[in-house]
Amino acid sequence: NAGVTQTPKFRVLKTGQSMTLLCAQDMNHEYMYWYRQDPGMGLRLIHYSVGEGTTAKGEVPDGYNVSRLKKQNFLLGLESAAPSQTSVYFCASSPLRGREYEQYFGPGTRLTVT
Amino acid sequence: AQSVSQHNHHVILSEAASLELGCNYSYGGTVNLFWYVQYPGQHLQLLLKYFSGDPLVKGIKGFEAEFIKSKFSFNLRKPSVQWSDTAEYFCAVPYNQGGKLIFGQGTELSVKP
Numbered sequence: 001n002a003g004v005t006q007t008p009k010f011r012v013l014k015t016g017q018s019m020t021l022l023c024a025q026d027m028n029h030e031y032m033y034w035y036r037q038d039p040g041m042g043l044r045l046i047h048y049s050v051g052e053g054t055t056a057k058g059e060v061p062d063g064y065n066v067s068r069l070k071k072q073n074f075l076l077g078l079e080s081a082a083p084s085q086t087s088v089y090f091c092a093s094s095p096l097r098g099r100e101y102e103q104y105f106g107p108g109t110r111l112t113v114t
Numbered sequence: 115a116q117s118v119s120q121h122n123h124h125v126i127l128s129e130a131a132s133l134e135l136g137c138n139y140s141y142g143g144t145v146n147l148f149w150y151v152q153y154p155g156q157h158l159q160l161l162l163k164y165f166s167g168d169p170l171v172k173g174i175k176g177f178e179a180e181f182i183k184s185k186f187s188f189n190l191r192k193p194s195v196q197w198s199d200t201a202e203y204f205c206a207v208p209y210n211q212g213g214k215l216i217f218g219q220g221t222e223l224s225v226k227p
Contacts, residue, residue: 004157031213040123042204042217043158050212058214090158100213101148101206105158 001026004106006091012112013081021076021109023091031094032074033058033103034066036087043090049074081113116141116209120218127195128226135190135221137179137205147188148206148215149179158204164188175199197227 004025013019023032030051035043045058047066055066063085065077074093078085088110092103117140127133139147149161162173169181179190190203205218 033213035217040219042219044217045214048212048214056212059216092158094213101146101208101215102160102163103150103158103213103215107157 003027004091004093004104006089006106006109008109009107010110012114013078014114015082017081019078019081019111021078021089021091021111023074023076023093023106024072025074025091025093025104026072027093027095027104028071029093029104030071030096031100032068033092033094034064034074034076035090035092036060036085037090037108038087046076046089078111081111083113085111086113087111116207116216118205118207118216118218120203120205120221122221123219124222124224126224126226129197130194131225133190133192133195133199133223135203135205135223137188137190137218138186139188139205139207140186141207141209145181145183146208147179147181149173149177149188149190150204150206150217151201152204153201161190161203195223195225197225199223200225 007022033048034046049068052071067075091106094100094103147164151161152158164171172178206215
């Protein structure tokens, strides 16, 4: 099993550009999450999904959109990138109730917005 | 509202020294607590978890943590650290439902050989 994979690994954007980050998991997990990690701030939840076709906002959703059209994929979109969105983005997934907090993380995407 | 704080931002130890990383939480419901670790260049992974029962929980690689309800703490400990323990450690607590976690700011541990 590959676990949780993310593409791309690195990206540089100019202010105002858009992009989509792809997360894929092969563990048949119901729940998926997108976090951003900034120095001294830990991980903050952007959006999450509790199943195919469902999404919900986390702590810091502004400027991002997500979609979960297939159970194994969770896409994070930046509509109009801003320098404040420079960060490392992590995707995670977890099984159903009882183990939903045992999250499996991807390797991260380092995004720089200039 | 739930919150979690880690007061040690960067800890530097020599090999064989003992480790204790602090984690304090504020949580109104059933207490579940977690420690995650991120080794250099690797994925974040679950180190140990507390759901109920024995307040002293053991995780992978010789780590343990003690839940002290009266102090709202869940400190991570290891009797003797190794160079390979160099990593960033995150304490986390659930909020609401759906598997959502709030993470602490993280503690970077550097172990000198």
